[in-house]
Amino acid sequence: MAQHFLRRSDYRDMSIASISAMSDAEIHSLFCRLRWNSTSHQACPQCGLWEVHYERKSRQQWRCKGCGRDFSVTSATLFASRKKSLRTLLLAVFLYVCSVKGIAGLGMCRLGGYSSKAAHVTTGKLRESILRTQDLTPLRGTVEIDGGYFGGKPRKPNRRGRRNDNVIANRIAGRKKGAKPWHASGMTRLNWNKRKNRRVVMVLRQQGRLGQGAVRSIVAIAQSENERDAAKLISKYVAKGAIIMTDESPAYVGVSLTHEHYAVSHSKEYVTAEGVHENQAESYFSRLRRWEYGVSHGVRPTYLADYAGEMVWREDMRRHTISQQVEAILGKALTIGHSRWWRGYYQGRRRGAEILMNHGLSADARSRMTKS
Numbered sequence: 001m002a003q004h005f006l007r008r009s010d011y012r013d014m015s016i017a018s019i020s021a022m023s024d025a026e027i028h029s030l031f032c033r034l035r036w037n038s039t040s041h042q043a044c045p046q047c048g049l050w051e052v053h054y055e056r057k058s059r060q061q062w063r064c065k066g067c068g069r070d071f072s073v074t075s076a077t078l079f080a081s082r083k084k085s086l087r088t089l090l091l092a093v094f095l096y097v098c099s100v101k102g103i104a105g106l107g108m109c110r111l112g113g114y115s116s117k118a119a120h121v122t123t124g125k126l127r128e129s130i131l132r133t134q135d136l137t138p139l140r141g142t143v144e145i146d147g148g149y150f151g152g153k154p155r156k157p158n159r160r161g162r163r164n165d166n167v168i169a170n171r172i173a174g175r176k177k178g179a180k181p182w183h184a185s186g187m188t189r190l191n192w193n194k195r196k197n198r199r200v201v202m203v204l205r206q207q208g209r210l211g212q213g214a215v216r217s218i219v220a221i222a223q224s225e226n227e228r229d230a231a232k233l234i235s236k237y238v239a240k241g242a243i244i245m246t247d248e249s250p251a252y253v254g255v256s257l258t259h260e261h262y263a264v265s266h267s268k269e270y271v272t273a274e275g276v277h278e279n280q281a282e283s284y285f286s287r288l289r290r291w292e293y294g295v296s297h298g299v300r301p302t303y304l305a306d307y308a309g310e311m312v313w314r315e316d317m318r319r320h321t322i323s324q325q326v327e328a329i330l331g332k333a334l335t336i337g338h339s340r341w342w343r344g345y346y347q348g349r350r351r352g353a354e355i356l357m358n359h360g361l362s363a364d365a366r367s368r369m370t371k372s
């Protein structure tokens with residue numbers, strides 16, 4: 001039997017030891033190659049002049065022949081105004097890639113030599129680079145769609161004997177006039193209101209050849225798994241003529257109006273005799289769920305889209321070697337410009353709003369595609 005990809009030696013083509021063995025010049029030219037696709041020519045981030053600029057070698061900077069301004073390999077990138085060395089950044093991306101269920105800010109802080117704030121912002125920026133460059137072109141062939149609920153789970157109430165159950169709580173509340181549902185459930189109001197933070201992660205995954213698993217995926221956050229949002233996502237992200245496989249959720253009753261649609265009843269089986277399943281979507285949720293329980297220990301809606309996008313990237317890149325994954329993320333981080341969501345985060349400039357149904361992302365993906 002063939003060896004599993006993750007056990008093969010050519011998968012492990014980068015390690016902490018190999019990063020520390022690299023010279024500063026090697027790391028610098030790696031960053032240059034990923035930013036400009038060249039180690040000899042640079043584009044000035046101020047005026048855009050593509051040239052062999054005057055090099056200020058000791059500072060690892062260039063002075064532009066056009067506008068005279070100085071720039072470095074990280075000017076006007078996610079890492080602009082960095083204090084960390086390129087080696088530390090490379091190590092951070094390596095640690096990020098190797099943490100297959102995600103890495104907590106404090107985990108990066110311990111392993112990567114970052115302060116907790118810098119680790120939080122750096123991992124946030126890497127997620128931003130993934131989310132803002134998501135390939136949102138419609139999926140083809142056979143597409144699996146499913147939704148999974150994340151976040152918004154109240155703690156168990158303090159007193160035993162009361163049920164932490166919406167149905168029961170609502171029934172008791174309905175019986176007593178003026179009773180509040182959080183009273184009936186034995187929870188505090190604050191705890192009860194955590195339910196408002198529940199969101200559904202909707203994932204669409206294009207199946208590859210038999211045995212290949214999923215080849216490309218798109219994810220979006222919705223308020224609930226409902227027919228209207230499912231239809232919107234399908235019209236945006238699934239090509240005409242594709243086959244759609246889902247479970248028997250009522251959100252997908254209208255799918256057969258626009259696409260060939262097959263459903264598997266999960267109360268009975270995971271794969272029908274005809275081969276209908278959505279196990280690749282389940283595989284995605286399994287990774288995101290393990291991140292939720294084991295790494296983040298809880299998620300609020302504000303950045304759920306970022307984490308969901310991160311896991312889509314990890315799933316779709318799972319058959320790439322470590323250095324391919326490191327270069328893919330570094331390449332994104334060095335080419336999407338300044339951070340919009342994390343620059344000045346600890347100075348109070350925060351995104352604030354959550355990203356629902358990928359609003360505002362497709363424009364980014366399009367502008368990036370025309371550039372490259």
Ligand SMILES: [Zn+2]
Pocket residue numbers: 044045046047048049064065066067068069
């Ligand atoms: Zn210039």
